[in-house]
Amino acid sequence: MKNLKLFFILIIFFLIEIGFSYAQNKNIPPKKNVNNCLGCHQHKDEMPDDFNKEDVHFKAGITCVDCHGGDNTSKKQSIAMDEDNGYLETPTKEELPKFCGKCHSSSTYMIKHKSKVSTDIVKDYFKSKHGKLLKEGNTDVASCVDCHSAHSIFNSKNTKSSVYALNIIETCAKCHDDKELMTKYDIKTTVVNNYKKSVHGIALLKKMDVGAPACNDCHGNHGANPKGKKKVVEICGDCHVNNMDLFAQSKMSKEDDFDAKHGCIACHTNHLIEKPTDKMIGIQESSLCLDCHDEGDKGYKIANILHSYLTKLDTTYQYAKNRLKIVVESNMDDVDLNFMLKEVKQSLIKSRTLIHTFDTTLVGKEVRKGLKLADSTIAKENEEIHASIIRRNGLLIATSFITLIILALFFISKEMDKKL
Ligand code: HEC
Ligand code: HEC
Ligand code: HEC
Ligand code: HEC
Ligand code: HEC
Ligand code: HEC
Ligand code: HEC
Ligand code: HEC
Ligand code: HEC
Numbered sequence: 462m463k464n465l466k467l468f469f470i471l472i473i474f475f476l477i478e479i480g481f482s483y484a485q486n487k488n489i490p491p492k493k494n495v496n497n498c499l500g501c502h503q504h505k506d507e508m509p510d511d512f513n514k515e516d517v518h519f520k521a522g523i524t525c526v527d528c529h530g531g532d533n534t535s536k537k538q539s540i541a542m543d544e545d546n547g548y549l550e551t552p553t554k555e556e557l558p559k560f561c562g563k564c565h566s567s568s569t570y571m572i573k574h575k576s577k578v579s580t581d582i583v584k585d586y587f588k589s590k591h592g593k594l595l596k597e598g599n600t601d602v603a604s605c606v607d608c609h610s611a612h613s614i615f616n617s618k619n620t621k622s623s624v625y626a627l628n629i630i631e632t633c634a635k636c637h638d639d640k641e642l643m644t645k646y647d648i649k650t651t652v653v654n655n656y657k658k659s660v661h662g663i664a665l666l667k668k669m670d671v672g673a674p675a676c677n678d679c680h681g682n683h684g685a686n687p688k689g690k691k692k693v694v695e696i697c698g699d700c701h702v703n704n705m706d707l708f709a710q711s712k713m714s715k716e717d718d719f720d721a722k723h724g725c726i727a728c729h730t731n732h733l734i735e736k737p738t739d740k741m742i743g744i745q746e747s748s749l750c751l752d753c754h755d756e757g758d759k760g761y762k763i764a765n766i767l768h769s770y771l772t773k774l775d776t777t778y779q780y781a782k783n784r785l786k787i788v789v790e791s792n793m794d795d796v797d798l799n800f801m802l803k804e805v806k807q808s809l810i811k812s813r814t815l816i817h818t819f820d821t822t823l824v825g826k827e828v829r830k831g832l833k834l835a836d837s838t839i840a841k842e843n844e845e846i847h848a849s850i851i852r853r854n855g856l857l858i859a860t861s862f863i864t865l866i867i868l869a870l871f872f873i874s875k876e877m878d879k880k881l
Contacts, residue, residue, distance in 0.1 A: 497536045498525035513613040515621070521574065528560070555595060557604045558583045585684040592683075601642060608632055624682075626671045630656070633676045655733035674700070679731075697725045707817040713760075727753075739775060742816060743768030766821050770828045774812060777835040778805050784842040791849035798845070801838040805831055 502508050502525075513519075518528070526533040531548035535541040542548045552560040562583040564570045571580055586592040591602040608624060615622035623632045630653065636642055638653040656662045656676070664673035679696050681687040687696050698705025708714050708725070715723035728741070728749050740747040744756075744765045754760035785802055788795050808831030815824045 496524050496526070496533055497541060498529070498531065498533050501536065501538065501541070509612045511610045511613045513621075515615065516612055517614050517616060519612075523564075527564075554600045554604050554606075555598065557606055558586055558592070558595070561605045582683050585681075589681070589683060589685045601636075601645070603636065607635070624677070626665065626675050627669065629675045629677055630662075630666065652732055655730075659732060659734040660736055661734060672700075694724045694726055694731070701725075703814050704817050707815060711817065711819050713819060737813070739768065739771045739813075742771065760819070763819055763821055767816050767819070767824055770821075770824055771809075771812060771816070774809050774828045774831045774835070777832055777839075778802075778809050781805060781835050781838045781842065784839055784846070788842055788845045788849075791846065791853075793845040793849045795845075798838060798842060801834065801841065805835045805838055808834060 518524075524533070525531075529549055529551075530546075531541050531543070532546040533541065535546075540546060544550075549560075565578070566580055566583045568580045571578060586605075587596060591604070594602045595604055610623055613621070613623070615625075617624045619625060620627070622628065634653045637648070638650075640650045643650045643652075657666060661673045664670040665675055674696075679687065679693055681690075681693075686693055690696055698709075704725070713723060718724075729735075729737070741749050742764055744751065744761060745768075748764060748768070750760060750764035754764060781802055785795060785798055788798060808827060812824055812827045812831060815827055818824070
């Protein structure tokens with residue numbers, strides 16, 4: 462009985478002891494709160510060159526040890542950076558996708574961090590030319606760090622990010638503007654320069670219009686193609702919806718050969734997209750149509766008709782625009798006229814979009830509508846100009862009349878002076 466009591470007391474002591482040590486263990490600060498890696502590296506001036514305190518990982522509490530492993534509670538390099546304590550060799554270029562993928566491919570990890578960042582990135586990356594070649598051991602291509610850096614990673618909306626719309630061009634240019642490297646792979650060395658000269662490049666880099674596509678908007682961020690597209694060229698239709706819808710209905714469009722002869726880039730090119738003009742269509746030397754259509758075929762004939770339609774509407778529009786200038790200079794009412802002229806311009810823009818159907822009936826209908834609007838605009842402009850002439854003439858007659866009376870009065874008074 463006495464032994465049994467002693468036994469229970471011992472057990473109670475034992476349990477208290479366990480609870481105590483458990484509580485004590487809980488008091489050991491979690492590894493997160495110390496960062497001897499950072500401390501020593503800062504002290505020894507061994508910080509990576511690209512380190513930035515605003516880095517997304519650093520700000521989210523993901524520090525050295527989370528990527529590099531090791532024991533961050535030790536102040537001794539030999540312990541902190543010991544492989545037996547989980548320290549990893551600095552990854553080689555080929556190892557990077559797996560290294561970053563440790564977290565970025567793990568949905569459990571990313572959900573725990575309440576992050577909405579996609580976990581398909583590494584999988585997508587290996588579908589791209591870059592990824593495929595890296596897998597084969599090619600280290601010329603871009604891996605994660607080439608585009609993102611290792612210690613200055615920011616959200617892509619942050620203007621400091623290497624993948625921010627206005628910075629991505631230079632990020633790709635590091636390699637794609639490297640003539641020697643690109644020649645090795647038989648890739649055109651004009652890609653970056655042409656892009657910078659294009660309507661898109663000027664809009665993005667000069668006008669800071671982030672709605673204009675940067676390299677990754679057409680090529681996708683990681684995959685071979687932009688999301689949901691079978692081919693890169695299909696992306697044009699995401700922004701130029703009308704052009705795509707109209708062109709897709711035309712005989713020239715062919716889904717299975719959209720990237721070469723039968724799609725947008727056959728006429729506009731991919732990187733050196735210039736501001737389109739009426740000169741690009743027709744049978745004159747500057748026309749693109751002649752690249753593929755010869756005298757006598759249907760495309761040639763239609764090119765000629767469409768060009769004449771557009772030129773007619775454009776010349777009439779320019780005439781109406783010049784007449785409006787005269788109305789304004791004569792200080793006449795231009796409120797309605799401004800509105801009317803805008804409608805003519807809209808019709809001209811619409812006609813230029815409609816040529817993507819290569820359908821003379823459809824374009825013809827819009828052009829006739831535009832011409833009708835232009836005619837009534839010009840008629841009203843002429844009325845205003847006429848009215849201004851009458852007003853001016855009226856004024857002239859009135860002033861001449863007054864001058865005559867003054868002159869007459871002058872002579873009469875002189876005559877009267879003589880008589881007196
Ligand atoms: C007491 C100082 C000290 C501590 C603590 C320390 N390091 Fe280092 N670390 C260094 C020094 C010095 C170098 C420079 C190269 C060398 O001596 O290996 C270095 C180099 C590195 C490198 C580059 C290795 C390479 O391949 O060039 C990495 C990565 C690194 N440390 C990560 C860590 C991490 C992660 C921790 C914490 C778990 C850590 N270090 C803790 C001093 C330290
Ligand atoms: C998001 C993961 C990640 C985090 C967090 C991280 N590193 Fe790195 N670190 C890398 C990668 C990847 C490389 C290899 C870079 C390369 O290949 O260019 C690297 C390379 C290094 C190197 C050697 C090359 C160099 O750039 O000098 C050092 C030193 C280093 N890291 C230290 C640190 C320290 C110290 C911290 C904490 C302040 C840290 N790293 C946090 C991913 C990380
Ligand atoms: C230890 C886990 C871990 C590793 C390893 C890691 N990351 Fe991350 N990364 C995260 C988490 C978690 C976030 C989300 C942070 C947030 O939402 O605040 C993140 C965010 C990012 C973002 C920003 C996403 C956005 O748009 O906001 C980029 C880019 C990124 N990581 C790239 C990399 C690259 C490149 C590597 C490899 C060099 C890497 N990461 C390695 C965990 C990790
Ligand atoms: C060729 C350049 C390039 C390479 C290589 C690359 N990325 Fe990216 N990454 C980008 C661009 C561009 C964006 C998105 C920018 C945007 O959203 O506008 C991006 C976005 C991200 C994001 C944020 C995605 C989100 O949904 O918010 C993460 C995380 C990321 N990359 C990780 C990686 C990892 C990991 C690797 C290596 C497997 C890698 N990247 C390789 C260019 C690259
Ligand atoms: C570290 C260097 C490097 C960076 C940075 C880089 N690339 Fe590349 N890229 C290459 C190399 C090398 C190839 C050649 C692979 C081949 O086609 O054989 C390539 C191939 C490509 C291809 C495939 C060309 C083909 O053969 O069809 C595209 C598209 C591409 N890169 C787009 C981009 C974009 C967009 C960016 C920026 C977001 C970028 N690259 C950043 C090195 C790089
Ligand atoms: C408006 C969309 C668009 C933009 C912006 C764009 N590209 Fe392209 N790019 C294309 C299309 C379309 C192709 C041809 C289709 C294909 O080969 O998949 C192409 C082809 C390429 C090729 C292969 C060329 C070759 O000679 O084999 C590379 C490399 C490339 N682009 C890189 C870039 C880089 C780098 C940028 C940014 C400076 C960029 N592209 C901007 C649409 C675009
Ligand atoms: C991300 C959206 C986006 C994509 C994708 C895109 N564009 Fe554009 N594009 C624009 C914007 C925005 C402008 C207007 C630029 C400006 O302000 O001059 C433009 C301008 C143009 C123009 C000149 C229009 C004019 O009236 O001056 C042409 C032609 C053009 N794009 C063709 C293409 C082709 C071909 C493709 C596919 C290879 C393409 N675009 C892909 C957004 C896009
Ligand atoms: C057969 C040649 C050809 C093809 C193919 C073609 N275009 Fe055009 N595009 C033209 C011509 C010519 C003009 C100039 C019209 C004008 O100004 O008279 C033009 C004008 C444009 C314009 C400026 C006028 C407008 O509609 O705002 C855009 C944008 C455009 N094209 C986008 C595209 C897109 C996107 C595709 C693919 C779906 C495409 N084009 C296919 C010949 C072509
Ligand atoms: C890159 C080559 C190329 C260019 C440039 C080109 N076309 Fe075509 N076009 C074709 C092809 C291919 C077809 C389809 C022929 C077929 O299969 O019957 C076609 C068909 C047509 C058709 C339909 C003919 C029919 O039989 O009904 C018209 C109309 C047409 N093109 C007009 C034009 C005009 C206008 C231009 C200049 C703005 C132009 N094309 C520029 C290649 C081109």
